[in-house]
Amino acid sequence: MASSSVLFTDTSPSSAARLLHLRHRHAVVPFVRPLRVGPTQFPTPLRFSLHTSPSRPPLVPLASLTTEASAKVIDGKSVAKQIRVEVTAEVSRMKEAIGVTPGLAVILVGDRKDSATYVRNKKKACDSVGIISLEANLPEDSTEQEVLNYISSFNDDPSVHGILVQLPLPKHMNEQNILNAVRIEKDVDGFHPLNIGRLAMRGREPLFVPCTPKGCIELLHRYGVPIKGKRAVVIGRSNIVGMPAALLLQREDATVSIVHSRTNNPEEITRQADIIISAVGQPNMIRGNWIKPGAVIIDVGINPVEDSNDPRGYRLVGDVCYEEASKVASAVTPVPGGVGPMTIAMLLQNTLISAKRIHNFE
Numbered sequence: 001m002a003s004s005s006v007l008f009t010d011t012s013p014s015s016a017a018r019l020l021h022l023r024h025r026h027a028v029v030p031f032v033r034p035l036r037v038g039p040t041q042f043p044t045p046l047r048f049s050l051h052t053s054p055s056r057p058p059l060v061p062l063a064s065l066t067t068e069a070s071a072k073v074i075d076g077k078s079v080a081k082q083i084r085v086e087v088t089a090e091v092s093r094m095k096e097a098i099g100v101t102p103g104l105a106v107i108l109v110g111d112r113k114d115s116a117t118y119v120r121n122k123k124k125a126c127d128s129v130g131i132i133s134l135e136a137n138l139p140e141d142s143t144e145q146e147v148l149n150y151i152s153s154f155n156d157d158p159s160v161h162g163i164l165v166q167l168p169l170p171k172h173m174n175e176q177n178i179l180n181a182v183r184i185e186k187d188v189d190g191f192h193p194l195n196i197g198r199l200a201m202r203g204r205e206p207l208f209v210p211c212t213p214k215g216c217i218e219l220l221h222r223y224g225v226p227i228k229g230k231r232a233v234v235i236g237r238s239n240i241v242g243m244p245a246a247l248l249l250q251r252e253d254a255t256v257s258i259v260h261s262r263t264n265n266p267e268e269i270t271r272q273a274d275i276i277i278s279a280v281g282q283p284n285m286i287r288g289n290w291i292k293p294g295a296v297i298i299d300v301g302i303n304p305v306e307d308s309n310d311p312r313g314y315r316l317v318g319d320v321c322y323e324e325a326s327k328v329a330s331a332v333t334p335v336p337g338g339v340g341p342m343t344i345a346m347l348l349q350n351t352l353i354s355a356k357r358i359h360n361f362e
């Protein structure tokens with residue numbers, strides 16, 4: 001999902017950053033609370049200074065230097081589950097009221113293993129909420145025209161409310177031509193340039209917001225993380241995650257910076273962020289010293305790294321060095337179990353929204 005061409009080289013912790021890191025060990029109180037859905041008040045990290053509390057001894061006991069603060073885990077898997085419950089209820093309410101079941105068509109070209117897995121997971125998720133899913137599997141050597149023909153037939157099919165073309169497409173196809181062909185009313189991925197353009201403009205509303213960035217914002221909302229007036233940094237500028245994530249944060253009244261492969265000293269910029277969304281596709285690139293104490297970290301990266309202990313021979317890690325981040329940040333999404341499941345939940349939500357809009361059902 002994230003571009004793997006982005007490479008940052010400077011990941012060595014500076015001594016200043018190490019100091020920052022150490023100081024922060026006392027700045028955040030571990031806060032574990034069962035997930036509540038709906039807007040919640042995010043716990044303000046408790047900070048104490050040695051000089052503000054008269055009852056506290058002036059020296060920090062040595063033992064506490066070794067107790068490392070640990071960030072709250074933003075549990076995307078469980079939020080996604082809750083969203084599936086909500087979508088299920090709406091799907092059945094719609095079916096009972098007007099006899100319409102939302103339908104999603106997925107087009108998969110070629111036989112990339114990861115893509116096949118994602119498509120299978122999307123299908124399973126549809127089944128679990130009562131959305132009908134159709135799948136078109138085309139061979140790797142199909143022509144662009146063949147893909148366009150499928151899109152055109154799904155555009156005209158009244159039982160289809162959402163169309164998703166699994167990316168990446170084979171190299172010989174023009175992604176732009178193909179994404180432009182999806183009817184914007186069925187563009188549940190939100191990748192049509194008209195939807196992105198509206199997302200970028202004040203006073204305009206896109207019909208759909210891309211699933212992964214939408215899932216990131218949804219996590220912030222459901223964990224009660226304030227966005228308005230905050231400094232947010234997005235790492236990565238891809239069309240499908242980084243750029244729309246930055247646009248969404250701006251619509252939420254954050255002050256947004258985008259850091260990318262040509263940014264000088266990216267860690268100086270990320271260190272100012274109250275919220276970081278990372279989507280670069282580089283395992284463990286974001287180190288603890290890139291993070292401001294108490295920041296909230298949303299890690300979109302899903303990177304396979306070799307692991308002989310895993311039966312698959314690999315395991316998935318994010319862009320963010322989780323171990324380090326959880327000592328500095330106030331909240332972090334894990335990989336797996338963070339943004340990934342939210343992407344699929346948002347796809348289900350977008351498909352429901354589409355069916356409701358097409359059938360004028362509130």
Ligand SMILES: Nc1nc(=O)c2c([nH]1)NC[C@@H]1CN(c3ccc(C(=O)N[C@@H](CCC(=O)O)C(=O)O)cc3)C=[N+]21
Binds near residue numbers: 165167211212338
């Ligand atoms: N047109 C299009 N739309 C997409 O939304 C799209 C796409 N193309 N191409 C590929 C990426 C990738 N993507 C993911 C979806 C779910 C998980 C997911 O659920 N991951 C789980 C499981 C990971 C595992 O263990 O395999 C997790 O992170 O916990 C990951 C990645 C959607 N993408």
